[in-house]
Amino acid sequence: MKNGAVSQAKEQHRLIHELYVLVDDGDRQVLAEQQLSPLEFAVLQQLDADNGQRLTDVGALLLCVKSTITRVMDRLERDGLVLRTQDRDDRRAQRVVLTAKGVYIRNEAVRLHAASVESRMAVLTPAEQRQFLALAGRLATGLRDGLHPDGNGYLHNEATLLELRSNGKEEELLLRQAS
């Protein structure tokens, strides 16, 4: 801005970054008790003990490239939280399921994390939270639209997206994200 004052837009940009750092830091502190990184936690939340999920689907949900998911699963399997099982219908694919230990750890992590989130976010009153959600939601929607004005270039992490898009699954993905 002209007069040396910091613009609202810039301040908004700074605050979004700061909020993320603070929230992420709190998450890591909580998840450290289960020895989980945020990504591992996110992966565990996509799995169950019965059907499981294919690696590719997990990657699509979390916007991760295949190789990243492979190695996260390697760690989780090494630690005994998940198991790779053959997919019956598609012999190329594997379904990853939670072990008993995995179920336990995931449930503990989910419980502790949820409680932590509730308490941390309680800095704002319920009414303020509603306001914040409305504004942040509109901002997120606007930013998402702005990133692909000409129909391409959705996210910087595009490998998975491109695969999905070429597969006609983009709407499906956006739905999942919005859910």
Added chain:
Amino acid sequence: MKNGAVSQAKEQHRLIHELYVLVDDGDRQVLAEQQLSPLEFAVLQQLDADNGQRLTDVGALLLCVKSTITRVMDRLERDGLVLRTQDRDDRRAQRVVLTAKGVYIRNEAVRLHAASVESRMAVLTPAEQRQFLALAGRLATGLRDGLHPDGNGYLHNEATLLELRSNGKEEELLLRQAS
């Protein structure tokens, strides 16, 4: 929450993460024109062509460990954007200054990035931005307080913090952050 509905707190948590991803992605797209990573951009903004800055001070400002700063500077120096010069008063220290090319690149990046931020954030009206800033600011303050309830454990990235704290510079750092 009990009935399967997602709590406001959880939704807030999710939105903060999503906002960050979207903003960061936009940043990377803009900065890619100058071949800068977000961290390199942040470092350049702390430097000038005259006095320069000591590596340690840059690290403290950006909450980075010494070794990270060393290697960012290596890259920037390799690309001809900065120069390491001896500090006259302290022969252990080096002052990093911008080269002519560095000044040009930094100014270009600052200009383009600022314009991009203004246009991206314009999704919200000025009035909405004021509301968002007020709420996000309160939330950030609350989160920051919550992270060190007993006086320690400020941020997960603590290496620099610990050094500063043992040095009695914590207040100074907090002031810098808040500015």
Added chain:
DNA sequence: TATTGTTATACTCTATAACTATA
């Protein structure tokens, strides 16, 4: 031909720690 998952390479950033040369 396209997809699933693995492997390999390279790069950014983080964390830790050993090391030097100064202070």
Added chain:
DNA sequence: TATAGTTATAGAGTATAACAATA
């Protein structure tokens, strides 16, 4: 003793691409 900066190692995460097995 403590500090400034470098170097080394290890890890998480990203991006890209080659590859084998299968569809």
